[in-house]
Amino acid sequence: MFATFNVMRRLIVGAGVAAAAASGALATVSAQAPKVLVTDPTSVVMIVNRDSNDIGFMDIKTKKMIANVFLGNNVNPHMVMMSPDGRYVVTGGTRANKAYIIDARTLQLVKTINVDIAPEHLSFSPDSRWYYQGNPDGDSISVIDMVSLTKIKTIPGFAEPLNVTFLPDGSKAYVGNYGAHWVGVVDVRRHELLKKIQIAGMPGNAKLDPDKYLGEIKGINIAALSNDGKLLYAADGDLGVVGVIDPVEDKVVKVIRVGKDPWRIYMNHDGKYAITPNNGDETISIIDLQTNKVAATLEAGPDMTGVNYAAGKAFVISSTSGFVYVYDMKTLRPAGRMKIGTNIQLETATTDTKDETLYLADSTENAVVIINAKNQTFEKITKVGLYPWGTHVMDSKDNYCH
Amino acid sequence: MTRQVPAAAAAGTCYRYRSMLPKGPFILLLLAGLASGSVHAQGVRSHTRNSPRATTVTESQASDVTLTLTAVSVRPVQIWVRTAGAIDSAGKVVTVYLTGTEATLVKAGQRARTFPVESRSSMYQARVVRVAPEGPRVRVDVALQATGRLTRKGYLVEIVTDHGELLSVPNEAIIEEGGTRVVYRQTSNGQYEPTLVTTGVQGELYTHVLSGVKDGDQVVTFGSFFIDSEFKLKGAAQAAQ
Numbered sequence: 001m002f003a004t005f006n007v008m009r010r011l012i013v014g015a016g017v018a019a020a021a022a023s024g025a026l027a028t029v030s031a032q033a034p035k036v037l038v039t040d041p042t043s044v045v046m047i048v049n050r051d052s053n054d055i056g057f058m059d060i061k062t063k064k065m066i067a068n069v070f071l072g073n074n075v076n077p078h079m080v081m082m083s084p085d086g087r088y089v090v091t092g093g094t095r096a097n098k099a100y101i102i103d104a105r106t107l108q109l110v111k112t113i114n115v116d117i118a119p120e121h122l123s124f125s126p127d128s129r130w131y132y133q134g135n136p137d138g139d140s141i142s143v144i145d146m147v148s149l150t151k152i153k154t155i156p157g158f159a160e161p162l163n164v165t166f167l168p169d170g171s172k173a174y175v176g177n178y179g180a181h182w183v184g185v186v187d188v189r190r191h192e193l194l195k196k197i198q199i200a201g202m203p204g205n206a207k208l209d210p211d212k213y214l215g216e217i218k219g220i221n222i223a224a225l226s227n228d229g230k231l232l233y234a235a236d237g238d239l240g241v242v243g244v245i246d247p248v249e250d251k252v253v254k255v256i257r258v259g260k261d262p263w264r265i266y267m268n269h270d271g272k273y274a275i276t277p278n279n280g281d282e283t284i285s286i287i288d289l290q291t292n293k294v295a296a297t298l299e300a301g302p303d304m305t306g307v308n309y310a311a312g313k314a315f316v317i318s319s320t321s322g323f324v325y326v327y328d329m330k331t332l333r334p335a336g337r338m339k340i341g342t343n344i345q346l347e348t349a350t351t352d353t354k355d356e357t358l359y360l361a362d363s364t365e366n367a368v369v370i371i372n373a374k375n376q377t378f379e380k381i382t383k384v385g386l387y388p389w390g391t392h393v394m395d396s397k398d399n400y401c402h
Numbered sequence: 403m404t405r406q407v408p409a410a411a412a413a414g415t416c417y418r419y420r421s422m423l424p425k426g427p428f429i430l431l432l433l434a435g436l437a438s439g440s441v442h443a444q445g446v447r448s449h450t451r452n453s454p455r456a457t458t459v460t461e462s463q464a465s466d467v468t469l470t471l472t473a474v475s476v477r478p479v480q481i482w483v484r485t486a487g488a489i490d491s492a493g494k495v496v497t498v499y500l501t502g503t504e505a506t507l508v509k510a511g512q513r514a515r516t517f518p519v520e521s522r523s524s525m526y527q528a529r530v531v532r533v534a535p536e537g538p539r540v541r542v543d544v545a546l547q548a549t550g551r552l553t554r555k556g557y558l559v560e561i562v563t564d565h566g567e568l569l570s571v572p573n574e575a576i577i578e579e580g581g582t583r584v585v586y587r588q589t590s591n592g593q594y595e596p597t598l599v600t601t602g603v604q605g606e607l608y609t610h611v612l613s614g615v616k617d618g619d620q621v622v623t624f625g626s627f628f629i630d631s632e633f634k635l636k637g638a639a640q641a642a643q
Contacts, residue, residue, distance in 0.1 A: 042513065042527060085480060085562070085606065086513070105478075129607065147572040147607055148472040148623050168522040227524040270551060271521055353527040355548040395515065395527045 034106035037066055041086030041104050045350070045359045046392040047368055048080045048091060048401075049385025055080050055091055055100075056385045057107060058359075058368065060352065060393075067107045068385055071100050078120040079401035082394040083146060085128040090144075092119030092133050099133050099142065101149055111149045115142035121401055123164035123173070125188060132173060132186075134161040141175060143191045153191045158184055163222035163264075163400075167229065167247060174223040174232055174247070176264075183223045183234050183243075185250050199236045199243030200255050221264035222400075226289060227271030233287075235262040235276045242276060244292055254292050258285035266307035268314070268329055269355060269397050275327075277304035277316055284316060284325075286332055296332040300325050305402040306348040310355045310373030317360065319346050324360070326376060338376055340369055350391045351398040358398075361388040456595035457633040464592070470624035471588055472572050474615045479568045479605035483507055483561040486519070487542075493550040496528070496557045498542050505540035507563040508533055514544045519556035526550055530561060570608035575621045576601065577630055586622040586629045587615060594622055594629050 038044055038057065044066065047056035053075040054068040071077060075093035082089050082104055089102040092115065099119060101111040116138025123132050124146075131144040141161055143153040160179030166188065167173070175184035181202065185195040199220060218237030223245060225232055232245040235258065242265055244254040260280025265287075267274045273295065274287045282302055288295040301318030308315045313335055316325040322344045328335040340346060340362065349360035349371075358371040360378075366386055371378040390401045459469065487498030496516050500508060514528040532543040544559055576599070577584045583601055586594040599614030615621065622629050 040513070084515075087478065127606070145470060145624070147574075148470045150470055152468050152470055152624065168517075225523045227521040229522040269524065269548075271524060353547040395525060397524070 034103070034108050036105045037107045038105055041082055041394050042353065044393075045368070046080045046082065046089060047359075047361065047384050048077045048389045048391070050076050050078070050363070050387040050389040052386035053077065053093075054385055055089060055102060056388070058381065058384065063370065063381055065384060069102050069107050069109055071109065072096060072112075075100070077389070079122055079390055080392045081122055081124060081399065082392065083124050083128040083131070084126060084395070086394060087128065088146065090122060090124075090131055090133075092122055092135075094118050094120055097135075099131070099144060099151075101144075101146075113142075113144060113149070113151050115144075115151060116140045116154055121163045123166060125166050125170045125173075126168060127170055129170075130188065130191075132164045132166075134158075134164060134175070136160045136162060136178065139179075141186070155186060155191055155193055157193045159219070160217075162220075165223050165225055165232065167225070172247065174234075174245070176220040176222040176234060178219045178221055178237075179217050180219045181217075181236050181239060183220055183232070183245060195250050197243075197245055197250055197252060199234055199252060200239050200241050202239075218261060224265050224267050224274070227267065227269075233265045233267070233274055235265045237261045237263065237280075240278075240280070242274075242287065256287060256292055256294060258287070258294060259283040259297060263304060263402075264400075266309075266314075266398070266400070269309050270329075273329060273332075275307050275314055275316070277307060279304055284314075284327070286327075298327060298332075298334055301337075305346070306398075306400060308349050308351045308358050308398045310351050310358060313373060315349070315358055315371065315373065317346050317349060322346065324371070336376065338371070338378065340378065341365065347388065348390045348400060348402050349398070350393045350396045350400075352393055353395055353397075355397075359391040359393065361390050363387045363389060456589055456593045457629060457636055458593050459629060459632065460592065463628075463632075464625070467625040467628045469622065469628070471620040472575065472623045474569065474571050474611065474619040474621060475617055476567050476569050477608060479565045479570055479603060479608050479610055481507060481563045481565065481603065481605050483563055484558070485542075485561070486556060486558050487544075488555040489518075489546075489550050489552065489557050491552070493552050494546055495531070496544045496546065496550070496559055498544065498559050499536070499539040500542055501539050508540070508542055508561055509563075512564075513562045515560045515562070516544060516546060516550065517558045518551050518554060519558060520554055521551065522558075524551070528559075565603050565605065565610070568602070568608075568610040569617060570605070570610050571599070571615065571621050572607060572623045573604060573609050575623045575626055576609060577626055584630075585615060586626055586633075588620040588622070594633070596630070596633060597621075 045058045054070045056068045057066040076095040077091040078094045080091045099113045116135035118137035121134045133142040141155040159177040162178045165174045173186040182196040182198045223232040223234040235242045242256040243252045246253045258276045259278025262276035276285045284300045286296040301321045303319040305319045306317045314327040322341045324338040326335040345364045347361040349358045360369040367380045367382045485498045512530045516526045526546045528544045528546045531545045587597045600612045602610035
């Protein structure tokens with residue numbers, strides 16, 4: 001009888017615990033199951049709001065903000081990107097020395113990962129597996145495994161690494177070093193720096209004027225891939241050249257002289273031309289990618305921070321003047337300029353996947369400027385967040401930062 | 403004088419018993435009994451010297467092999483159907499033909515990514531707009547969002563097929579051994595136990611798990627082969643003792 005009672009008691013207690021656990025689990029599920037806010041990852045523009053420390057999500061169709069995902073105080077996110085599989089949105093917090101991973105459907109911050117000093121630009125491997133976070137002040141790249149959402153390695157040995165470009169097969173990544181004149185080649189299987197490709201020889205007067213050439217180095221921002229994936233193009237600010245790299249041999253096969261202080265190179269979507277905005281002489285150099293020669297040098301504006309392509313035109317952002325300069329990419333001639341505002345600061349833009357619309361971050365007005373590329377008109381969407389620094393659309397051909 | 407030790411007894415517990423073995427017809431019976439006793443003894447022995455259930459990895463070993471754990475959890479599982487086709491003269495629609503399992507995965511409305519064959523780094527976003535059987539094949543029309551390049555007709559297409567939210571583990575956590583699939587599950591800090599799993603659909607990065615592990619379990623992704631060899635080496639070493 002006693003034994004039976006004990007068994008019964010165990011059963012009752014067990015059932016009670018199970019019921020409690022079940023109800024607890026249900027309560028947990030109902031409390032934690034986040035609502036899906038974005039069903040189609042291609043339907044949103046992401047906005048990096050530097051001073052409100054968040055990532056804004058704007059619906060492309062309605063032009064309304066869906067959510068602002070707060071990252072934390074004093075984070076200062078720099079660049080945002082969605083993984084190619086549409087699963088995650090990531091950003092590096094420059095002042096927090098952390099990487100932030102957001103679920104792209106629920107817009108919940110799911111992971112914060114310590115990286116090196118001052119993370120800025122980043123890139124995904126084509127298979128969405130690796131997230132390379134550049135740390136310019138740490139002179140390193142943090143390798144984040146997007147399956148386990150952990151940092152598995154820090155690759156040292158860079159000099160102010162800015163942008164990372166993966167080959168289409170994901171085997172190697174090329175890192176632009178703004179604090180040097182070489183491109184780093186990373187073996188993506190082992191996540192190791194394999195080689196440093198010097199773009200061009202330093203001028204002899206580097207020894208005579210080290211302050212100019214070694215103090216504030218303006219080196220390589222990015223090694224950008226040609227549309228056929230066969231060559232990489234890297235502009236060097238101090239040297240005023242674009243080095244053409246063959247990724248099979250990892251050698252410079254040609255050096256093209258462009259204007260003074262090219263910021264970086266931007267590849268046109270049709271694969272025929274590329275543009276370097278040259279802030280040293282306020283021009284742009286248009287490079288013919290078939291001949292690897294400068295096809296045209298045209299006047300532009302001061303402090304250029306980006307180039308976008310849409311509707312057969314190039315849109316060059318002049319950050320401090322409030323103008324966007326437009327060029328016809330068929331005739332290679334100027335096609336006017338758009339005055340976005342007075343006493344404003346423009347940052348960078350992304351182009352939609354239809355190649356029709358630009359989304360330009362207007363930091364001082366806390367706005368995103370939506371530019372219709374065809375008729376060169378625009379509208380401003382305000383209150384997107386504080387000090388929008390950049391924008392991003394999944395799979396856009398113009399996803400970059402400054 | 404030397405005595406031959408029967409194999410059964412050698413594997414058994416006590417040689418002294420055999421010296422007292424009675425002669426005659428009981429011998430066979432007793433030998434049978436001893437034989438069964440020796441089987442039992444073998445069981446005891448294997449019980450006391452059994453293979454390890456789990457293996458332990460030190461922190462330095464884990465660091466050397468970049469040992470990484472991933473939670474078993476419910477997450478979207480995607481299969482990317484990779485194929486190739488031709489773009490139309492307007493540069494707007496790529497038509498591909500599919501057969502077999504791949505054909506059953508594709509539906510209108512799915513997201514796709516297209517690349518001109520000669521331009522692998524230039525990607526166009528697209529959608530499946532039409533799926534229609536044509537004889538033994540299925541014709542799939544994929545509409546590009548922008549106008550594609552017409553320098554060549556050939557386009558590569560990746561169709562993203564979503565299989566819903568499934569309990570899953572990363573593909574690389576799974577070690578295939580013959581017909582079985584094993585993952586190494588963390589049982590405590592530094593301890594990993596091989597666990598048989600049955601699997602469903604295998605996606606690009608994750609595989610649906612039908613049984614063997616539960617939501618929240620931590621399984622080894624990076625370093626699973628190292629853990630596997632550690633486990634087998636330790637097992638072999640113990641068996642040899």
